[in-house]
Amino acid sequence: MQVVWLVPLVAVLIGGWLAVKAILEQGPTVTISFETGEGLDAGKTKLKFKNVDIGVVKSVTLSGDHRKVIATAELAKDATGLLVDDTRFWVVRPRISGGTVSGIGTLLSGSFIGMDVGASTKSRRDYTGLESPPVIATGVPGRQFVLKGDDMGSLDVGSPIYYRRLQVGHVTSYQLDANGKGVTMNIFIDAPYDKYVKEDTRFWHASGIDVSLDTSGVKVNTESLVSILIGGLAFQTPDETADQPEANANTDFALFRERAEAMAQHDRIVDEYVFNFRQSVRGLTVGAPVDFLGIVVGEVAAIHTRFDPATRSFSIPVEIKLFPERFTSHYASGGAGGRVTNDRRQLAQWLVDHGMRAQLRTGNLLTGQLYVALDFFPNAPKAKMDWSANPPEFPTVPGGLQSLQDSVTTLLAKLNKIPFEGIGNDAHQTLRDADALLKQLDADVAPQATQTLAAAKAALDSANNMLQPDSAVVQNTGDAMKELARTAAAFRTLADYLERHPEALIRGKQEDKK
Template sequence: MSRPPDLPDAVAVPRKRWRIQWIWLVPVVAVLIGIWLAVQAVLSQGPTITIQFKTGEGLEAGKTKIKFKDVDIGVVKKVALSRDYKNVVATAELTRDATDMLVDDTRFWVERPRIAGGNVSGISTLLSGAFIGMDIGHAKQERRAYVGLETPPVFASDVPGREFVLHAENLASLDVGSPVYFRRLRVGQVTSFELDKNGGGVTLHIFVNAPYDQYVKSDSRFWEAGGIDVSLGTEGVKINTQSLVSILIGGLAFETPSSSLTEPEAQVRTSFTLFPTRTEALKVQDRIVDTYVLDFKQSVRGLTVGAPVDFRGIVIGEVSGIYTRFDPVTKEISIPVEIKFYPERFTARHEEPSEGRLVTDPKAVADYLVSRGFRAQLRTGSLLTGQLYISFDFFQHAPQAKIDWSRTPPELPTEPSGLQSLQDSVNRIVARIDKLPLEQIGKNTQQTFANASALLQSLNTQVVPQAKSALSAAQTTLNTANSALQPDSALQQDTGDAIRELARTAASFRALSDYLQQHPEALLRGKPGDAK
């Protein structure tokens, strides 16, 4: 078969090499830039944390910011309920620069408008909206899951100062943010409070700012400064208060006794007792406290726990408990009163007391005092309120008594009060009256009255008629005398003539006497006219 003449011959052409087109450089560069941006985004992305709150008020995903010193350092990405539906968990993303801030004691809270303890905070959130505040801790351990605070902290962790702990019977008018005063200057605030586990009191935490924290000594005294402290003394009425703010919102103050100013500064979180008033806070703190019991047979109405125990006007203790006791032997009910006795006050000296007791054998001293008539007695402290107190003194006629040191606490002898002694005297008189034979005395009295009645009857029948006759004769005599004494009676006229005659006779005798004094010879010779 022959090839057609019109077909050309095939010629082998060598294969060309592959070349990169410039058009492909654009997507390649775009991919590289995207990868670089993604790596940069991953490298610059900050940590993600979770914060647990009791409520989601003010939290909004994608809008709620996290701020530190008013600088945005993160944003909330997600808000959801916890698995037990009791709390709200906010997931937030922070900037990379905030990584070192996330330590174990870092604190978070939702900043909202609040008014507490006289302090107003979060007013700016009324316009800008709520945000999560942050305070950096000092721990070294990192953390990513937190429990947010329900209220903002009173002070930031970087504020200089020290925190102290106070123990009180009740919270009174204090609150978080209540001021702390020193010499009427506001030097700190209450940071938190909580009820003791046993329910017997309240524990408060306060923060004293620097440099005022250096004045808190180990023997400093704290007291409630809210309200007005009014005291009545020999110098008149005294009114003490820290400021008008403390009257309205409460507060507390502290002071250090002059004898303790040289003591070292108190350490952080040192515990102190919070007293209700300044007077109680600055009382001498007794280092030695003895417990005794006083057994009273009388009513203790008006005696309260805390009532003073004094010796001739000097307080040497206080009442710590009042109970009742039934004696199965005597079948009597008594009132045992427990007292706290401060021996350092009873044996105080002008010099500073040394450590320990001031006497070597306190039991021997107590036995000696009791043998000399040292007794406890209930006395009235106020006639208006009827309050009682316990007074120790020496009673010379008190019966002999001894202290039984084997009992815990030992019992000191007592003496009935003046009113009780009067009542006992009245009871003894009544008992003696009860012993009198009142029935026999009544019968004798009745017989005496019968005899007296018979005597009066006899007098009425026998003596009275004779007395009437005698009175009639006496009346007749008086009438006769009255008639004779009338001015126009004959007796009166005769009596007048006799008196005039006696007057003339007396005048004659007086004239004769005068003549004889002048002429005594007339007694022998007679008158010259008689010789003729």
Template sequence: MARPPDSPPPELPEALAVPRSRWRVQWIWLVPVVAVLIGVWLAAQAILQQGPTITISFKTGEGLEAGKTKIKFKDVDIGVVKSVALSKDYTRVIATAELTRDASRMLVDDTRFWVVRPRVSGGTVSGIGTLLSGAYIGTDIGKTKRERRDYTGLETPPVFASDVPGSEYVLKSDDLGSVDVGTQIYFRRLQVGQVTSYELDPNGRGVTMRVFINAPYDKFVTPNTRFWHASGVDVTLNTEGVKVNTQSLVSILVGGLAFQTPPDSPDESPAPAHTTFQLFGDRTEAMKMHDRIVQTYVFNFKESVRGLVVGAPVDFRGITIGEVSAIHTRFDPITRQFSIPVEIRLYPERFTSRYESEPRGGRLTRSPREMTDFLVSRGMRAQLKTGSLITGQLYIALDFFPNAPKAEVNWDRDPPELPTVSSGLQSLQESVTDLIARMNKIPFESIGKNAQQTLARADALLQNFDSQLVPQARDTLTAARATLDSANTALQPDSALQQDTADAIRELSRTAASLRALAEYLERHPEALIRGKAESGK
């Protein structure tokens, strides 16, 4: 309805002033707040997911690159190298690496790290894949519980991982030979382990090696097991012919080790881990009988021992019962003479009977001193003999010499001294010397003068023979030649002698025919001897 023109305008409501709130939320700020919250949440998640940071020290930074070199365990990435720097003394390279959160439990005290790159060691080749992908850091988890964050990297990869079943042993040797880290170990020509490390002994007199035998082959290593170098080819010449022994072609080229327990050894339980064994030079030396009882004696020789060396055998009728351990010289101030005392190691167990009904091993008698005195009284002596005419090597032979001068064992010396006799070569030399001395006594000068006089007389006789007898002999030979010519002429077919001889033979043939006819007539008419031949026709 329209308002009348003369009516007053309606009153407007009074506006009330409301003060503006200072804390009024502006929706425009909601977006950055949400973004900040998301950033904080992501940062928190990143911090919570971030793994530990470790440092690894190496001798060289070969193959290490910051931001690229990975850290792997069983070919799975567990971290990356963040930086590579030199140590404060510039002797090492410090690689700082960040690992994943799941790798935290791997960082214990005996965890190992090494750079994986192409390597050739002990006849094995490793790390070939890094030629294309690049080097990386390998990891082997330890077994301790103590945590650690700084490590010293290995310069060579470990031969076996810590989770590989098996046992580790220690070998002692005089030298390293052709052994290297990773060298294969064989058992009955099967590869059963490897050499893990080696080091020179503190006194410098030998080498200590550590080897790892994989399970289940480690159960065949007993306290009596023998280890030996299986490098190259072992050639043996005996009555059965030539035998060639080797473990494999790899062992011939790069070397190897082998082990075995002697067949006559008693059944024993496996040797504990880290047991120490002696490493022998070859199988023959390793498998030979090792004596438990050793007695030391001295043989005092007064002749040359050239050709006798340490290790030469001591022989008793063809059986080796000991070996030479040392050779010395001795000067006797009373007699002012030199002698050569030779120290030997004697193995009494080798005298013991080996019949199955009797116990093996042990001493020959409970009283070695009494037995030795008895044998010496029966003539047992030591003598040098030649073992090879080609090399001139000597050995010591124990045998009985009933005609040897009486002698006793000198038990006052340490070690005891046993009597000896001179060798056959020494006796031959003395005989030759005596023969030469006798020959020197022969008056060769007088004999030579008499021989010259005899030759002069013979020469004069020959001259006389030439001047007198030769012409007569020449005339005799001429007459003999003439006689032979006459005889030859007479024997010619057309000669008179031959014709007369032929006529005589014919006459003799006619005479023989007449006599045959007469004999036949008398045989028919024996009365003709009295009456005579009857007239024909009567």
């Protein structure tokens, strides 16, 4: 009989031991809330950490307000140390995001809940699941930074980040600013490339293709084929600030639209002026450069219109931002260099006194784009800076085309003053007088001139006949010339005799003695 009662007692002890063992070996239970229950199946959906099963979903229910899905999961006992305050959970399912494809294996095995352990030491059992997997797992070496831009462009979570065309990071998250005027993005740069992010590093959108045309031809720049298709970011530090220290984690940076804008010189001192033009500014846009001898020293900030009631005329005031630090001089062999002057008014008035004026010029003949040129015009009328205006007004001169138009208008005005009708009438009267004179010459002078010409011809014919070789005049002239020659010979003989016998002039010629 005692043995019979011993069997139930042993069974109770074994059951109690099994119950205690089950309680002692039971792992923690956690609740995770999701936006949707897609991929969650009670009793089947596993929890995995580093692709190792550590638990299973026991139930899937709606929250009290019916806005969330609550998944209750039971984990293995040895997973208790993984449940800390910043541990993250998400449903792993097939996804395409930021140019990456993940969760392909779940097409066959089914979805599961992924897990990433945080660095906190505080225990936790209630979590809010992520709607998308984290781009960067906890513990990956590198640093996170913050970018602020006007819009997202074609970026998404997981979009690549390039440094000198090497992929060195990803976009981890983004959100719209509270004022709705921009977006803030969190990015992660992998080590060791994060050391190249300096305090003056510039970030820009690297999406699409950058095509430029200059004197060397057409240039096409892009980071990679992936960035063309899905978007991306790139960064670089200007050479002159490359020696700066590394930026701290979570440092804020501005996000520029393109590389040229990002790498442009960022000036610490900005002076504002107004250029008041009295000609069309078609082709001039906000952001157009202000050029001084081929160097960009400013940009157009705003374009307005102004009506002057006194003169009842319109003008176009153009607000510009001038960077006075760019008016510098550098000398060779370590010589000194610097600004012309540190006083803003003194610098501006000095330039104006030496003939500097603002002028609109054509920057591109194909597109008709204009820019503002600062140049010296020695013959420009004297002018002074108007410091009473805010911003102060800088004197201008008409553009090249406007000057040509004014010159043509002045020339036409002068031509209009010439009495072309009176000149034409006088010329017509002169022609009539000339015609009458010709008629008179033909009637009176021409016959007499004909007779005179006939008489002259007859005289010439007679003279021609007299000069013929067989004419009497020619023969007589020949005889006369012969006689003249004999006379000249006789004179020479006489002269010779007198030279030998000068006494013959007194005594006479003596007879030759025999």
